[in-house]
Amino acid sequence: MRQFDFMGKRRIAFIVSILLTIVSVAALALLNLNLGLDFTGGTVVELHYASVPALDAIREQLASSGFDNFQVQTFGAADEILVRLQQTFSNDVGNQVVAALSGNGTQIDLIRAEYVGAQVGDQLRDQSGLGMLVALAGVAIYVAFRFQYKFALCAIISLVHDVVIVLGLFALFQWEFDLTVLAGIMAVIGYSLNDTIIVYDRIRENIRLSRIDDMPSIFNSAINQTLARTLATSGTTLLVLFALFFLGGDMIHNFSISLILGIIAGTFSSVYVAAALLIVFKLEREDLIPAKKENIEEEELP
Known part of the structure; x- marks a missing residue:
């Protein structure tokens, strides 16, 4: 050798x-x-879809609607989606996400929208x-x-x-x-x-x-x-x-x-x-x- x-x-x-x-x-x-949301904090939005969605399609819809620095993942069941946004929490942020994702007639229910503090x-x-x-x-x-x-x-x-x-x-x-x-x-x-x-x-x-x-x-x-x-x-x-x-x-x-x-x-x-x-x-x-x-x-x- x-x-x-x-x-x-x-x-x-x-x-x-x-x-x-x-x-x-x-x-x-x-x-x-x-640093990602795990370290900086941000807004967490939980959604329920009537049918199993494609995660890549959700990401494209959010990006085209002006959202940035976000993460999309399933949360438990395949039709339960968790969206994490690196932005300041507002009362209507959940509705804004739902509006951005339901533009093509998809039925989406908003489960919760809450802020995860930077202290975590x-x-x-x-x-x-x-x-x-x-x-x-x-x-x-x-x-x-x-x-x-x-x-x-x-x-x-x-x-x-x-x-x-x-x-x-x-x-x-x-x-x-x-x-x-x-x-x-x-x-x-x-x-x-x-x-x-x-x-x-x-x-x-x-x-x-x-x-x-x-x-x-x-x-x-x-x-x-x-x-x-x-x-x-x-x-x-x-x-x-x-x-x-x-x-x-x-x-x-x-x-x-x-x-x-x-x-x-x-x-x-x-x-x-x-x-x-x-x-x-x-x-x-x-x-x-x-x-x-x-x-x-x-x-x-x-």
Whole structure:
């Protein structure tokens, strides 16, 4: 099998990662995330149709009637529709939605129209951010105990790298960021960590078995040995995600985007961030050898 010189290209990869990170941080700072209704609050309108409607047709009718920043989904039964609008609540907003959707003679009953306050969105944002920090802290503790603190530091940098890039791209292109996207990013953390652990296991094993101290060569060997597994896992996962992207509908469109970007970033970072940074941190064979305990026996004087 052909052996690829991954570590020989690590400086180029570092430049690419740094540029992507800078662009992502700048986008987050200057443009901010386009937060969805889950975080900002808005108006919720529940409708009952006489027959099962097409969600895409409802979205087109709302858009042509001047509504923007809305979400349409079924609510329980297929003829129960929930419309969420990112706008200030008014007493006749429910009737406006019904009028926009019943223009072709469709029979629609208004069940309720109410406002979801931004306070709920603030709580969701704070709790989700805390959850992400707890996940990263748990990863750091796990990797530090299983491997060594240099591995833990590089793994955390790799995970932060992946999350920042995905968030930055969502800010740059102003894709809507809601709870489904947040769930996708949390899944990316788990996926990226799993890929990193596989590479780390083989690196540690090769260091212990190898009789040379050329770390780039050892890393290249370890990454090439796990390459087939990485490509198979990433490839099959991406096939499913592209199917969700094209066929899954509007509700999980951004969710699939977050996972596609995250898996690409995670696969890249497992090699060129998590592994390559070990060379920057000067990982040595001695770091993986536990310190020997010296038993000093004192002789008793007669």
